[in-house]
Amino acid sequence: MAATVIDSWKLVTAIDNYEEVAGVILFRKYVSGGSPSSIFAIAPEAHDLFRFAKEFEPNSEELFESARLKKHGAGVVSMLNIAICMLGTDLEPLVLVLKDLGARHAKYGVLEAHFPIVGQALIETLADALGEKFTDDVKAAWVDIYAVVQSNMLAGMKKVDE
Numbered sequence: 141m142a143a144t145v146i147d148s149w150k151l152v153t154a155i156d157n158y159e160e161v162a163g164v165i166l167f168r169k170y171v172s173g174g175s176p177s178s179i180f181a182i183a184p185e186a187h188d189l190f191r192f193a194k195e196f197e198p199n200s201e202e203l204f205e206s207a208r209l210k211k212h213g214a215g216v217v218s219m220l221n222i223a224i225c226m227l228g229t230d231l232e233p234l235v236l237v238l239k240d241l242g243a244r245h246a247k248y249g250v251l252e253a254h255f256p257i258v259g260q261a262l263i264e265t266l267a268d269a270l271g272e273k274f275t276d277d278v279k280a281a282w283v284d285i286y287a288v289v290q291s292n293m294l295a296g297m298k299k300v301d302e
Contacts, residue, residue, distance in 0.1 A: 141280075141281045141284050141285065142227040142228070142281075142285070144277060144278055144281035145224060145227065145278075145281045145282055145285050146224060146227060148266070148270060148273065148274070148278045148281070148282070149221070149224045151269070151270055151273060152266070152269050152270065153221065155269065158217065158269075159213075159214035159215075159217040159218050159221070160210050160213065160214045160217075161269075162213070162217045162265055162269060163209075163210065163212070163213020163214045163215070163216055163217045164204060164209065164210060164213050165178065165213075165265045165268060165269070166178060166179060166213055166216060166217070166261050166262065166265045167179050167180050167204070167209060167213055167261075168180065168181070168199075168204045178261045178264070178265070179257055179258060179261045180193075180198065180199055181199070181261075182257045182260060182261060183254070183257045184198055184199070186254065186257065187199075189248065189249055189250065189254075190209075190212065192206065192208030192209055192211075192212055193209065219241065220262075222237070223237065223238070223289065227285075231288075234292075235292050238288075238289055238292035238293050238296065239292050239293070239295055239296030239299070240296060241293055241296065242292065242293030242294060242295060242296025242297040242299075243296040243297060243299060243300045245293065245296075245297060246296070246297035246300040246301065247300065250297070252294055252297070255290045255293070255294065259283075259286045259290065262282070262286060263279060263282060263283065263286070266278075266279075266282055267279070
């Protein structure tokens, strides 16, 4: 599973300016036919969770072209890159990072219900970036890895609530 994720991620990081490109897609993308597949498309109410988005109309061109959205999206993808680089035989360092990240997100008002939305948007973003290389096996590996990310971030969020 980890090897499949690492190998497929190498294809993403080969894209010029991959952090910004993938970060914007994560918030913006609609699949053909207009079906929602990004965070803001799946859950328009998420717009209000992001300070950078509040000064723009939801799903506006100005929002998606803004330096603040690009910076945030690139930060999300950069954190994902760090997590993938930490995949290995000893996952404890990654678990600690994810729990800390979860604790920080609790302070931003992120809820457990938001995680499936981000997971769906991540899978769609990867499918878009990898094209035909996004096989069923690659998808399954990413779904499994995201489950690890989600469970540990949620554990970190719950610690804040205690």
